[in-house]
Amino acid sequence: MLGVLSGLAAGAWLGAAEAPTKLVSVGVSPLVISLVMVIGVFLARWSLPALILGTSSIGADLRRTPHLIIWAVLAGCIWAVANTLTIFAIRDIGLSIAFPLWNSNSLLGILWGVIFFNELRHADWRRWTGVLGGALVMCTGATLLAVASSTQAPAAHPMRGISAALGAGILWGTMYIPYRKAYLSGMNPLSFVTFFTFGELGMISALAIGYLGLATLWHELKSAQTVLFWLMLGGFIWVIGDLFQQYAAKYVGISRGIPLSNSNQLWGLLWGIFVFGELHGSSPSTYMQVIGGSLLMMLGVGAIAFSSATDKEQVQWREAAQRESRRYSIAADYVEARLQGMRMAGEIKPARTWVDWMLVVAATIIFMVFAVMAHAPIMSLHWGAAALLITSTLLLLLVCSLALWRTTRFN
Amino acid sequence: MEQTDHNNDRPRMQFASVLTDIHFWVPLAVLIGGLLLLKTIH
Numbered sequence: 513m514l515g516v517l518s519g520l521a522a523g524a525w526l527g528a529a530e531a532p533t534k535l536v537s538v539g540v541s542p543l544v545i546s547l548v549m550v551i552g553v554f555l556a557r558w559s560l561p562a563l564i565l566g567t568s569s570i571g572a573d574l575r576r577t578p579h580l581i582i583w584a585v586l587a588g589c590i591w592a593v594a595n596t597l598t599i600f601a602i603r604d605i606g607l608s609i610a611f612p613l614w615n616s617n618s619l620l621g622i623l624w625g626v627i628f629f630n631e632l633r634h635a636d637w638r639r640w641t642g643v644l645g646g647a648l649v650m651c652t653g654a655t656l657l658a659v660a661s662s663t664q665a666p667a668a669h670p671m672r673g674i675s676a677a678l679g680a681g682i683l684w685g686t687m688y689i690p691y692r693k694a695y696l697s698g699m700n701p702l703s704f705v706t707f708f709t710f711g712e713l714g715m716i717s718a719l720a721i722g723y724l725g726l727a728t729l730w731h732e733l734k735s736a737q738t739v740l741f742w743l744m745l746g747g748f749i750w751v752i753g754d755l756f757q758q759y760a761a762k763y764v765g766i767s768r769g770i771p772l773s774n775s776n777q778l779w780g781l782l783w784g785i786f787v788f789g790e791l792h793g794s795s796p797s798t799y800m801q802v803i804g805g806s807l808l809m810m811l812g813v814g815a816i817a818f819s820s821a822t823d824k825e826q827v828q829w830r831e832a833a834q835r836e837s838r839r840y841s842i843a844a845d846y847v848e849a850r851l852q853g854m855r856m857a858g859e860i861k862p863a864r865t866w867v868d869w870m871l872v873v874a875a876t877i878i879f880m881v882f883a884v885m886a887h888a889p890i891m892s893l894h895w896g897a898a899a900l901l902i903t904s905t906l907l908l909l910l911v912c913s914l915a916l917w918r919t920t921r922f923n
Numbered sequence: 924m925e926q927t928d929h930n931n932d933r934p935r936m937q938f939a940s941v942l943t944d945i946h947f948w949v950p951l952a953v954l955i956g957g958l959l960l961l962k963t964i965h
Contacts, residue, residue, distance in 0.1 A: 579940070579941055586954065590950060596961060600961075600965075628946060675963075675964060679960045682953060683954070686949065689946055690946075839944070
């Protein structure tokens, strides 16, 4: 239940992360948009874990499972390349074709979960149908939503765009191998993401400098300084969604966690339609596609949410965790305790130090500096709908955080 | 003394374990493929 709740909260927050980026309408290079969002992500990934648990907990995790740094950095690099590929995919074939192609990452995630981490092993046919069928139904719903929300621009380079979209899907689907490995080894999601972000920021910086050149990149950043805050805010909100996604991957596995997090498209569309008035004046068939796609996505989410792992499957998960424990000489009682979201007997309770408060203060100051430089966008927003969506998203944050705190103390 | 030797060997053993772990090679191969694809389409 905790993992399902985390997956649903992840979808809401990942979808809400799109809202600040919609405020940016000036001609900024997509690579610069990605880079600035990732800078916001970097700040959030260091300040939020410091605030929630403290960096001493991250250090303790690192001493127990130092090998996982390699996987965290690898996953961050994969995310950055996938994200850049999506930019090319949207440019070449449009969102309506590109999105369903890379959204197939959930199907690849299910495959890796079954092959490498014993997920769905010894599961009955109803659970197989629920997870696989639910993911397929969600893909269909996502296709309808993408078609409805796109402009249907003619494809300039169809093969190039399709390759980029499929490539992004394969990269994102594979990125969950490091996620699952880390959590089966007992690492705290808050620790994993702090190292993940080095790969993410390093790779996106290398790509931006490599493709644009340092001089052009600097010029673009300077000319876009009034909108940098909105992009960084988008990155910050995205991190909250991603943290819940990490807990979903930990507590329900990647085969169920990824499709649940992919419900972010539904939330993104709610923001687009009701707050930004994106489909205003569209044809009735477009609205039918939106309603049909949304219903299919909700049906898929429901099917997966009600296909929780049985005791037999949980035994298989434990076997996969024991493999990690043996291979990397991790204390078995540590892995077992962390799998259940608990601390090992005798493990010191994490405490915040002045370093943590410094990180939080530094991140806050950086955000405030960019907020002062930012200009409020001139566009009409539906504030009533925005208030409703913000309230729902905050409610999910509160409920899910409380559940995680009470059950696992964010372990 | 044995314990100290074991602790000194741990990073080397872990590194060897990483290099023989398919969980490492599959994401790495996919990352390299992604970078090559990006280079091709850019």
